[in-house]
Each structure stands twice: as structure tokens, then as C-alpha cells.
Amino acid sequence: MLLIIGNMSLGYGVFIMRAQDYFFATALGCLSAVIPPLAVNRISSFSGKLLLIALWTAIGFPLLGTFAFTGSLSAAILIFCNREIPTQRRLITAVTTIALIVLVPLLTYGLWTSYRM
Numbered sequence: 001m002l003l004i005i006g007n008m009s010l011g012y013g014v015f016i017m018r019a020q021d022y023f024f025a026t027a028l029g030c031l032s033a034v035i036p037p038l039a040v041n042r043i044s045s046f047s048g049k050l051l052l053i054a055l056w057t058a059i060g061f062p063l064l065g066t067f068a069f070t071g072s073l074s075a076a077i078l079i080f081c082n083r084e085i086p087t088q089r090r091l092i093t094a095v096t097t098i099a100l101i102v103l104v105p106l107l108t109y110g111l112w113t114s115y116r117m
Contacts, residue, residue: 029067032060036071037078046089049079050096057100062108069101 036056043049053072060068076097080090 029064032064032067033070033074036075040075040078046085049075050093053093053097054100057097057104061104072097072101 036053039052040049043052053075056068056075057072060071076093079085079093082090
């Protein structure tokens with residue numbers, strides 16, 4: 001349903017007329033937002049889950065933009081709402097994810113704008 005909603009939303013027709021080669025851009029974005037929560041469910045160790053969120057945020061943002069942030073945030077919410085994980089680890093996940101979502105665009109902007117040919 002998310003793929004259909006993403007591809008057939010009201011403003012998407014104008015986007016298709018302008019860029020006909022990018023029909024599946026939103027579909028790939030929605031898929032990239034769904035992957036992190038699914039991957040977090042499969043990883044058993046807490047450090048692995050935290051590492052996945054950190055890598056997905058740091059590597060995904062330059063490649064996928066806000067879709068990577070959506071995936072990271074949804075994975076963090078999934079961990080935060082899990083009552084089987086201790087409260088301290090849930091708070092660590094929430095704080096780390098929010099810090100990464102704030103810092104990664106700033107660092108990326110700083111790296112890309114300070115680059116000289």
C-alpha cells in the first residue's frame with residue numbers, strides 16, 4: 001500500500017511529467033524506509049541494532065535523503081516501544097538516533113560545501 005500511495009499521490013503526476021525516468025524513486029524510498037525496522041527485528045544483540053541504525057543513518061542520508069531518516073527513526077521507535085529491552089538501552093537508542101538525525105546533515109553539508117576542486 002505504501003508503494004501505491006507513494007507512486008500515485010496527487011502531486012506525483014506533475015513530477016512524472018517533469019522527470020519520466022524516475023517513476024520508481026518514491027517506491028525505492030519507501031522500501032528504504034521499511035528495511036531498517038525489518039533488519040532490527042532480525043538482529044539479536046543490542047550493539048548490532050545500534051550499529052545498524054548508525055550506519056543506515058550515516059550512509060543512507062547522502063544516498064537516500066530523508067527516506068533513510070524515516071527508516072532510522074522507525075527502527076528506533078520499534079526498539080523504544082519494545083518492553084523486553086531495558087529502559088536504559090531504549091533511551092540510549094532514542095538519544096543516539098535523534099543525535100544522528102541532527103548531526104549527519106550538518107556534517108554532510110560541511111563536508112560537501114568545504115570540498116574544493
